[in-house]
Structure formats: structure tokens, C-alpha cells
Amino acid sequence: MDNSFSEIKTFFGFGCMRLPMIGSEVDIEQFKEMTDYFLDNGFNYFDTAQCYIDGKSETAIKAALTSRYPREKYLLTDKLTEIYFEKQEDIRPFFQTQLDACGVEYFDFYLMHAQNAKNFEKYKKCKAYETAFELKKEGKIKHVGLSFHDKAEVLDNILSTYPEIEIVQIQFNYVDYEDPGVQSRKVWEVCRKHNKPVIVMEPVKGGSLIKLPDEAQKVFDSMENKLSNAGYAIRFAANQEGIRLVLSGMSDMAQMKDNVSFMKDFKPLTEDEKIAIAKVTAIYKGMDIIPCTSCHYCVEENHCPMNISIPELFACLNTKKVFNDWNQNDYYNEIVNKSGGSASSCVECGGCENVCPQHLEIRSLLKDVAAEFEK
Numbered sequence: 001m002d003n004s005f006s007e008i009k010t011f012f013g014f015g016c017m018r019l020p021m022i023g024s025e026v027d028i029e030q031f032k033e034m035t036d037y038f039l040d041n042g043f044n045y046f047d048t049a050q051c052y053i054d055g056k057s058e059t060a061i062k063a064a065l066t067s068r069y070p071r072e073k074y075l076l077t078d079k080l081t082e083i084y085f086e087k088q089e090d091i092r093p094f095f096q097t098q099l100d101a102c103g104v105e106y107f108d109f110y111l112m113h114a115q116n117a118k119n120f121e122k123y124k125k126c127k128a129y130e131t132a133f134e135l136k137k138e139g140k141i142k143h144v145g146l147s148f149h150d151k152a153e154v155l156d157n158i159l160s161t162y163p164e165i166e167i168v169q170i171q172f173n174y175v176d177y178e179d180p181g182v183q184s185r186k187v188w189e190v191c192r193k194h195n196k197p198v199i200v201m202e203p204v205k206g207g208s209l210i211k212l213p214d215e216a217q218k219v220f221d222s223m224e225n226k227l228s229n230a231g232y233a234i235r236f237a238a239n240q241e242g243i244r245l246v247l248s249g250m251s252d253m254a255q256m257k258d259n260v261s262f263m264k265d266f267k268p269l270t271e272d273e274k275i276a277i278a279k280v281t282a283i284y285k286g287m288d289i290i291p292c293t294s295c296h297y298c299v300e301e302n303h304c305p306m307n308i309s310i311p312e313l314f315a316c317l318n319t320k321k322v323f324n325d326w327n328q329n330d331y332y333n334e335i336v337n338k339s340g341g342s343a344s345s346c347v348e349c350g351g352c353e354n355v356c357p358q359h360l361e362i363r364s365l366l367k368d369v370a371a372e373f374e375k
Helices: 028-040 052-066 088-102 117-125 128-137 152-161 184-193 214-221 229-238 253-263 271-285 310-323 327-339 351-355 362-373
Strands: 012-015 045-047 075-080 107-115 141-148 167-171 198-201 243-249
Touching: 012 028, 012 253, 028 052, 028 253, 045 243, 052 075, 052 088, 075 088, 088 107, 088 128, 107 117, 107 128, 107 152, 117 128, 117 152, 128 141, 141 152, 141 198, 152 167, 152 184, 167 184, 214 229, 214 271, 229 243, 229 253, 229 271, 243 253, 310 327, 310 362, 327 362, 351 362
Parallel strands: 012 045, 012 243, 045 075, 075 107, 107 141, 141 167, 167 198, 198 243
Antiparallel strands: none
């Protein structure tokens, strides 16, 4: 584990993209309870972005955290997302709206969000990094970093272009470790090459590593030191050299208590646990599952003109494949009736694929979904 940024008290952070919800609104009271429990157990790092939950993550942070605790009690990270600016002059006003929404005067960490080869050109053209470095000099940002979703060579280029970057947030979990699309290991190695501490996102792959295929579940169930599936996944990420922090997006108090139980007094993986994780990885990889993390970038900001609930439809197909669950036929129809967009209604505009952090061929995969559920 990396010991830089001593102000981060522990190796575990609260990712606020998947908060407790009541319908379409954040369950503020439960979020307050989770925030209190998190802080009471010695953790202090919170991560948000304006695009999370249609802007409701930032305002929930203000309601549950920043209006209730002194500023020195917590660390807060926010992000500059490309959909909110078109020129350099847009960045500072947007940044101020984020400070206001979160109820703070500065961010401890500010990340250039979801960097890839395409949008990095926009960030360079608009001098987004330069603006963030200026805001740091003014005391409105303590540390400038980036979150990343692309190939290792792209990250190498970004870190070579802007060596002032202090920290990098990457997708990292045991299934994606050797995945040719996500390249978790190779991306992590680039961070090591540039001596950048790493923040891990998606350690349980958007929840995909929680409900495992029966064969994989048996592997973990046979372990002498039994943990939740999240316990093995999060500790796998935290176990790697150079990892400064592992984020977990917790959506209820039960998840919070479980994660705290094995991260408060973190212990490295044993050899038996490493072997078990390797077995589970092999089983998971053999299931031909769509590797969607349900981030919902594909359906937010009008990226899908047909209102197709892409992550939910992919989840239906995955669950049916893995668990032979025929109830998914009914769930599929419920989702379509609610959203108005079936898989076959895709007009193949490609808007979803342009923003997918997993680089999924969504248009082709929707045809697979339609073939299964719209027979």
C-alpha cells in the first residue's frame, strides 16, 4: 500500500455514485447514518461528481456530511466531467457550482474525470489541467489528479504530458486485472512507472462480483476464513503495491458495516485466498457475461434517444445466463414498459458507446438482448 497523502487516514473510501435511494431521490437519513458510521470508524475520504445521480450526489454530500461536520474531519473529492464545459472559460464557473452544491470552499482532490484518448484532446484544448493547477495555487484544490478509462498507452501519454498530476484513479478488480479491454494490470503498471499513487474504483465491478455464479460461490464458501464476496474483491485491490485507497460505492448500511468490518483492520490476502480468487476469476471469465458496471453513463445526459435502460437490460441477460433465471423475462418487460425503450428499438446512433468506460460494443450487445427476450 502507498503511504503518500497522509491526510487520507485509511486505505478505504466512500464512493458516492451509488447511494441509498428512495425512488429517484437519495435517502438522506440513511446516508447520514452511513456517513456517521464511516467517520466514527476512522475513515475520512468521500468521492463524488456532479454527474452522479443527476447532480444529487453532490447535494446529498452537503446534507449528510459538509453541513454536519467541521471541514478538517473529512476529505472530499470532486471531478471535472467533459459534458459540463466546451471552452476554458466554462470551467471556473462550473467549478464554483460544485463548491456551492457540496457546501465547501475547497476540494481536497479534484480529478479530470473519465479520461480517455478522445476526451483528453478536449481537456488539452480547453486547458482544463492548467486551470486545475491554477485553482490549486489559489487554495481551492489541494491535489489535482485524474480518473481513467482507457488503454495503458493512453495513460502513459497523459502522465508524460502533465507530470504535475499527483494521483490517478483507475478501475481495478480481479476480473479486469488481465482483461484486454480494461487493462487493469497494465494501467496500474503505468502508474507505478510514473510514481503516481493509485485510487481504485470499481473493486467489485459495479456489484458484478457480489452475486457470483454458483460454481464460483462454492469456491469462496469453502474458505476457512469466510468473508463476504465484497471482502475478497476489495481486499484484492487493496493488496497491490502502490494502491493508496480503495473506493466502494455503498448503497445501504449493511454494505457499509460489512466493508468496514474487513477494512478497518486491513489484512493482506493469504495464499489460499489468492488461489481462490484465481479460481473464481477463471469461472467468471468462462460465463460469457457482459462486463457492464451499471455506471449509467450511457443513458444519462440524453446519450440514448430511445430511452433504453441499457445497464438494466444487460443485467437481465447476465442473470438469465448465469443463474438460468426465467423470471428475467418478466423483469425485462417491466423495465421496457417503464422506460419505453426495448433492446430492438436501438437506432444504432452510437452515443452510448462514445461514453462507455468499459468500451463495450453496446449496439451489438443490444441485439443479443433482443434475440433472447423479444423472441
